[in-house]
Amino acid sequence: MRYIERSNKKSKPKTLRLIGEQTPFAIRESFNQLRTNLLYTTNDNDGCPIYAITSAEMSVGKSTISSNIAVSFTNLGKKVLLIDADMRRPAQHFTFGYDKKQPGLSDLLAGVKTNDEECMNSPMRGLTVITSGIIPPNPAELMHSKKFGEYLEKWKNEYDIIFIDCPPAGVVSDPIALASLINGYIIVAMANRSDSNRINATIKLLKMSKAKITGLVLNATSLRGEGSKYSKHYGYKHGYYKYNYYYGYKNGND
Ligand SMILES: Nc1ncnc2c1ncn2[C@@H]1O[C@H](COP(=O)(O)OP(=O)(O)O)[C@@H](O)[C@H]1O
Numbered sequence: 001m002r003y004i005e006r007s008n009k010k011s012k013p014k015t016l017r018l019i020g021e022q023t024p025f026a027i028r029e030s031f032n033q034l035r036t037n038l039l040y041t042t043n044d045n046d047g048c049p050i051y052a053i054t055s056a057e058m059s060v061g062k063s064t065i066s067s068n069i070a071v072s073f074t075n076l077g078k079k080v081l082l083i084d085a086d087m088r089r090p091a092q093h094f095t096f097g098y099d100k101k102q103p104g105l106s107d108l109l110a111g112v113k114t115n116d117e118e119c120m121n122s123p124m125r126g127l128t129v130i131t132s133g134i135i136p137p138n139p140a141e142l143m144h145s146k147k148f149g150e151y152l153e154k155w156k157n158e159y160d161i162i163f164i165d166c167p168p169a170g171v172v173s174d175p176i177a178l179a180s181l182i183n184g185y186i187i188v189a190m191a192n193r194s195d196s197n198r199i200n201a202t203i204k205l206l207k208m209s210k211a212k213i214t215g216l217v218l219n220a221t222s223l224r225g226e227g228s229k230y231s232k233h234y235g236y237k238h239g240y241y242k243y244n245y246y247y248g249y250k251n252g253n254d
Pocket residue numbers: 001002003004005013016017055057058059060061062063064065091219220234
Protein backbone atom coordinates (compact mmCIF):
# COMPACT_ATOMS: atom_id res chain seq x y z
CA MET A 1 0.00 0.00 0.00
CA ARG A 2 1.41 3.38 -0.95
CA TYR A 3 1.45 6.62 0.90
CA ILE A 4 -1.72 8.60 0.49
CA GLU A 5 -0.79 12.08 -0.56
CA ARG A 6 -2.12 15.14 1.15
CA SER A 7 -2.88 18.03 -1.17
CA ASN A 8 -1.08 20.33 1.26
CA LYS A 9 0.38 19.95 4.71
CA LYS A 10 -2.46 21.79 6.40
CA SER A 11 -5.30 19.74 4.95
CA LYS A 12 -7.30 17.95 7.60
CA PRO A 13 -6.79 14.21 8.09
CA LYS A 14 -10.49 13.79 7.37
CA THR A 15 -9.86 14.55 3.72
CA LEU A 16 -6.85 12.29 3.35
CA ARG A 17 -8.40 9.26 4.96
CA LEU A 18 -10.41 8.30 1.91
CA ILE A 19 -9.01 7.95 -1.56
CA GLY A 20 -10.77 9.79 -4.33
CA GLU A 21 -10.31 10.95 -7.87
CA GLN A 22 -7.54 13.29 -6.75
CA THR A 23 -5.56 10.42 -5.30
CA PRO A 24 -2.52 9.44 -7.38
CA PHE A 25 -3.03 6.50 -9.70
CA ALA A 26 -0.41 4.34 -7.93
CA ILE A 27 -2.32 4.58 -4.66
CA ARG A 28 -5.71 3.81 -6.20
CA GLU A 29 -4.07 0.95 -8.04
CA SER A 30 -2.64 -0.54 -4.86
CA PHE A 31 -6.16 -0.71 -3.37
CA ASN A 32 -7.42 -2.33 -6.57
CA GLN A 33 -4.65 -4.90 -6.22
CA LEU A 34 -5.60 -5.64 -2.64
CA ARG A 35 -9.22 -5.99 -3.72
CA THR A 36 -8.25 -8.41 -6.49
CA ASN A 37 -6.19 -10.48 -4.06
CA LEU A 38 -9.16 -10.69 -1.70
CA LEU A 39 -11.48 -11.66 -4.54
CA TYR A 40 -9.14 -14.53 -5.37
CA THR A 41 -9.10 -15.78 -1.81
CA THR A 42 -12.87 -15.90 -1.51
CA ASN A 43 -15.11 -18.53 -2.91
CA ASP A 44 -18.48 -17.29 -4.17
CA ASN A 45 -20.18 -20.36 -2.74
CA ASP A 46 -19.06 -19.44 0.77
CA GLY A 47 -21.46 -16.49 0.82
CA CYS A 48 -20.50 -13.22 2.43
CA PRO A 49 -16.86 -13.25 3.56
CA ILE A 50 -15.86 -11.45 6.75
CA TYR A 51 -12.38 -9.99 7.17
CA ALA A 52 -10.94 -8.48 10.32
CA ILE A 53 -8.16 -5.94 9.92
CA THR A 54 -5.59 -5.98 12.70
CA SER A 55 -1.88 -5.46 13.36
CA ALA A 56 0.93 -6.04 15.78
CA GLU A 57 1.19 -2.38 16.76
CA MET A 58 -1.03 0.65 16.88
CA SER A 59 -1.25 3.42 14.28
CA VAL A 60 -0.04 1.46 11.29
CA GLY A 61 -3.01 2.31 9.06
CA LYS A 62 -5.58 -0.37 9.91
CA SER A 63 -8.50 2.04 9.84
CA THR A 64 -7.24 3.72 6.68
CA ILE A 65 -6.92 0.39 4.90
CA SER A 66 -10.32 -0.80 6.24
CA SER A 67 -12.28 2.20 5.01
CA ASN A 68 -10.56 2.36 1.64
CA ILE A 69 -10.82 -1.32 0.86
CA ALA A 70 -14.50 -1.18 1.86
CA VAL A 71 -15.07 1.74 -0.51
CA SER A 72 -13.13 -0.03 -3.22
CA PHE A 73 -15.52 -3.00 -3.06
CA THR A 74 -18.53 -0.69 -3.44
CA ASN A 75 -17.02 0.34 -6.79
CA LEU A 76 -17.62 -3.23 -7.96
CA GLY A 77 -21.29 -2.82 -7.08
CA LYS A 78 -20.96 -4.87 -3.89
CA LYS A 79 -23.02 -4.25 -0.76
CA VAL A 80 -20.36 -3.65 1.87
CA LEU A 81 -20.57 -3.44 5.66
CA LEU A 82 -17.72 -1.75 7.53
CA ILE A 83 -17.70 -2.19 11.32
CA ASP A 84 -15.52 -0.14 13.62
CA ALA A 85 -14.62 -2.69 16.30
CA ASP A 86 -11.76 -0.66 17.74
CA MET A 87 -13.80 0.40 20.74
CA ARG A 88 -10.66 1.82 22.35
CA ARG A 89 -9.35 4.13 19.63
CA PRO A 90 -12.21 4.28 17.11
CA ALA A 91 -11.68 6.01 13.78
CA GLN A 92 -14.45 5.34 11.29
CA HIS A 93 -16.87 7.96 12.71
CA PHE A 94 -14.15 10.51 12.00
CA THR A 95 -13.37 9.18 8.53
CA PHE A 96 -16.98 9.41 7.45
CA GLY A 97 -17.85 12.52 9.45
CA TYR A 98 -20.18 11.13 12.13
CA ASP A 99 -20.47 12.15 15.75
CA LYS A 100 -18.34 9.93 17.95
CA LYS A 101 -21.19 9.60 20.43
CA GLN A 102 -23.70 8.29 17.97
CA PRO A 103 -24.96 4.75 18.58
CA GLY A 104 -22.72 2.04 17.24
CA LEU A 105 -21.24 -1.38 17.88
CA SER A 106 -20.68 -0.99 21.63
CA ASP A 107 -24.32 0.03 22.09
CA LEU A 108 -25.52 -3.01 20.16
CA LEU A 109 -23.24 -5.46 21.96
CA ALA A 110 -24.06 -4.00 25.37
CA GLY A 111 -27.77 -4.24 24.56
CA VAL A 112 -28.29 -0.48 24.94
CA LYS A 113 -29.59 -0.58 21.38
CA THR A 114 -31.51 -3.57 20.13
CA ASN A 115 -32.28 -2.40 16.61
CA ASP A 116 -29.13 -2.63 14.49
CA GLU A 117 -30.64 -0.31 11.88
CA GLU A 118 -30.38 2.54 14.36
CA CYS A 119 -26.61 2.04 14.30
CA MET A 120 -26.19 1.88 10.55
CA ASN A 121 -25.01 4.77 8.42
CA SER A 122 -24.83 5.01 4.65
CA PRO A 123 -22.14 7.51 3.70
CA MET A 124 -22.19 6.40 0.06
CA ARG A 125 -23.92 4.05 -2.33
CA GLY A 126 -23.26 0.42 -1.43
CA LEU A 127 -21.56 1.16 1.88
CA THR A 128 -22.97 0.75 5.39
CA VAL A 129 -20.84 1.85 8.34
CA ILE A 130 -21.38 0.87 11.96
CA THR A 131 -19.29 3.20 14.08
CA SER A 132 -17.79 2.04 17.38
CA GLY A 133 -20.41 3.69 19.58
CA ILE A 134 -19.61 5.11 22.97
CA ILE A 135 -16.21 3.93 24.24
CA PRO A 136 -17.16 1.18 26.72
CA PRO A 137 -15.28 0.20 29.90
CA ASN A 138 -15.13 -3.46 28.77
CA PRO A 139 -14.30 -3.62 25.05
CA ALA A 140 -12.71 -7.10 25.18
CA GLU A 141 -15.76 -8.51 26.94
CA LEU A 142 -18.07 -7.00 24.33
CA MET A 143 -15.97 -8.43 21.49
CA HIS A 144 -16.23 -11.87 23.08
CA SER A 145 -19.99 -11.57 23.61
CA LYS A 146 -22.28 -14.08 21.94
CA LYS A 147 -24.23 -11.19 20.50
CA PHE A 148 -21.40 -10.23 18.16
CA GLY A 149 -21.50 -13.67 16.55
CA GLU A 150 -25.27 -13.50 16.27
CA TYR A 151 -25.20 -10.09 14.61
CA LEU A 152 -22.48 -11.22 12.20
CA GLU A 153 -24.60 -14.21 11.21
CA LYS A 154 -27.51 -11.85 10.51
CA TRP A 155 -25.39 -9.33 8.60
CA LYS A 156 -23.86 -12.08 6.46
CA ASN A 157 -27.30 -12.55 4.93
CA GLU A 158 -27.66 -8.86 4.21
CA TYR A 159 -24.24 -7.93 2.73
CA ASP A 160 -21.81 -9.17 0.07
CA ILE A 161 -18.69 -8.57 2.14
CA ILE A 162 -17.92 -7.39 5.69
CA PHE A 163 -14.80 -5.65 7.00
CA ILE A 164 -14.13 -5.31 10.72
CA ASP A 165 -11.67 -2.61 11.74
CA CYS A 166 -10.04 -4.02 14.90
CA PRO A 167 -7.55 -2.87 17.51
CA PRO A 168 -4.03 -4.37 17.26
CA ALA A 169 -4.05 -8.07 18.15
CA GLY A 170 -0.44 -7.67 19.23
CA VAL A 171 -1.54 -5.28 22.00
CA VAL A 172 -5.01 -6.38 23.15
CA SER A 173 -6.95 -9.62 22.95
CA ASP A 174 -10.17 -8.20 21.45
CA PRO A 175 -9.57 -9.28 17.82
CA ILE A 176 -8.87 -12.90 18.79
CA ALA A 177 -12.52 -13.16 19.83
CA LEU A 178 -13.46 -13.11 16.16
CA ALA A 179 -11.26 -16.05 15.08
CA SER A 180 -14.08 -18.57 14.66
CA LEU A 181 -16.55 -16.06 13.23
CA ILE A 182 -14.59 -14.67 10.28
CA ASN A 183 -12.94 -15.87 7.07
CA GLY A 184 -9.58 -14.39 7.93
CA TYR A 185 -7.45 -11.63 9.39
CA ILE A 186 -5.71 -9.06 7.26
CA ILE A 187 -2.61 -7.92 9.09
CA VAL A 188 -1.39 -4.40 8.43
CA ALA A 189 2.22 -3.38 8.93
CA MET A 190 3.84 -0.01 8.37
CA ALA A 191 6.83 0.03 6.03
CA ASN A 192 10.08 1.03 7.72
CA ARG A 193 8.47 1.05 11.12
CA SER A 194 6.75 -2.19 12.03
CA ASP A 195 8.93 -4.70 13.79
CA SER A 196 9.03 -8.09 12.07
CA ASN A 197 9.45 -9.94 15.38
CA ARG A 198 6.27 -8.37 16.68
CA ILE A 199 4.43 -9.18 13.47
CA ASN A 200 5.55 -12.81 13.70
CA ALA A 201 4.54 -12.99 17.35
CA THR A 202 1.10 -11.60 16.48
CA ILE A 203 0.65 -14.11 13.65
CA LYS A 204 1.65 -16.90 16.03
CA LEU A 205 -0.82 -15.67 18.62
CA LEU A 206 -3.65 -15.56 16.10
CA LYS A 207 -2.79 -18.99 14.74
CA MET A 208 -2.91 -20.42 18.25
CA SER A 209 -6.58 -19.39 18.26
CA LYS A 210 -6.99 -21.30 15.00
CA ALA A 211 -7.39 -18.05 13.13
CA LYS A 212 -6.87 -17.85 9.40
CA ILE A 213 -4.49 -15.19 8.16
CA THR A 214 -5.66 -13.99 4.78
CA GLY A 215 -2.74 -11.70 4.10
CA LEU A 216 -0.35 -9.03 5.17
CA VAL A 217 -0.65 -5.47 3.88
CA LEU A 218 2.48 -3.38 3.94
CA ASN A 219 1.21 0.15 4.34
CA ALA A 220 2.98 3.40 3.50
CA THR A 221 5.67 2.18 1.19
CA SER A 222 7.00 5.35 -0.36
CA LEU A 223 5.99 6.29 -3.87
CA ARG A 224 9.49 7.40 -4.78
CA GLY A 225 11.69 5.32 -2.61
CA GLU A 226 13.21 6.19 0.74
CA GLY A 227 13.13 9.79 1.85
CA SER A 228 10.54 10.76 -0.72
CA LYS A 229 8.45 13.86 -0.14
CA TYR A 230 5.63 11.59 1.00
CA SER A 231 7.52 9.94 3.79
CA LYS A 232 8.87 13.31 4.85
CA HIS A 233 5.37 14.75 5.08
CA TYR A 234 4.17 12.23 7.55
CA GLY A 235 7.22 11.71 9.69
CA TYR A 236 5.77 8.55 11.14
CA LYS A 237 8.93 7.60 12.95
CA HIS A 238 8.82 10.78 14.97
CA GLY A 239 5.06 10.68 15.47
CA TYR A 240 5.17 7.14 16.67
CA TYR A 241 7.56 7.71 19.49
CA LYS A 242 5.45 10.59 20.74
CA TYR A 243 2.73 8.09 21.57
CA ASN A 244 2.62 6.33 24.85
CA TYR A 245 2.53 2.82 23.49
CA TYR A 246 -0.44 1.72 25.50
CA TYR A 247 -2.31 4.96 25.06
CA GLY A 248 -5.91 4.08 24.46
CA TYR A 249 -5.26 0.40 25.09
CA LYS A 250 -4.37 0.81 28.72
CA ASN A 251 -6.92 -1.73 29.84
CA GLY A 252 -4.72 -4.31 28.15
CA ASN A 253 -6.33 -7.69 27.87
CA ASP A 254 -9.13 -6.88 30.22
N1 LIG B 1 -0.65 5.10 3.53
C1 LIG B 1 -0.88 6.20 4.24
N2 LIG B 1 -0.56 7.40 3.76
C2 LIG B 1 -0.77 8.51 4.49
N3 LIG B 1 -1.28 8.56 5.71
C3 LIG B 1 -1.62 7.40 6.25
C4 LIG B 1 -1.44 6.15 5.55
N4 LIG B 1 -1.88 5.15 6.36
C5 LIG B 1 -2.29 5.74 7.49
N5 LIG B 1 -2.14 7.09 7.44
C6 LIG B 1 -2.44 8.05 8.52
O1 LIG B 1 -1.84 7.56 9.71
C7 LIG B 1 -2.67 7.77 10.83
C8 LIG B 1 -2.94 6.43 11.53
O2 LIG B 1 -3.67 5.62 10.62
P1 LIG B 1 -4.89 4.72 11.10
O3 LIG B 1 -5.46 4.16 9.85
O4 LIG B 1 -5.79 5.46 12.00
O5 LIG B 1 -4.06 3.61 11.91
P2 LIG B 1 -4.58 2.50 12.94
O6 LIG B 1 -6.00 2.22 12.62
O7 LIG B 1 -3.66 1.34 12.68
O8 LIG B 1 -4.39 3.06 14.31
C9 LIG B 1 -3.92 8.44 10.31
O9 LIG B 1 -3.80 9.83 10.51
C10 LIG B 1 -3.94 8.12 8.82
O10 LIG B 1 -4.59 9.13 8.08
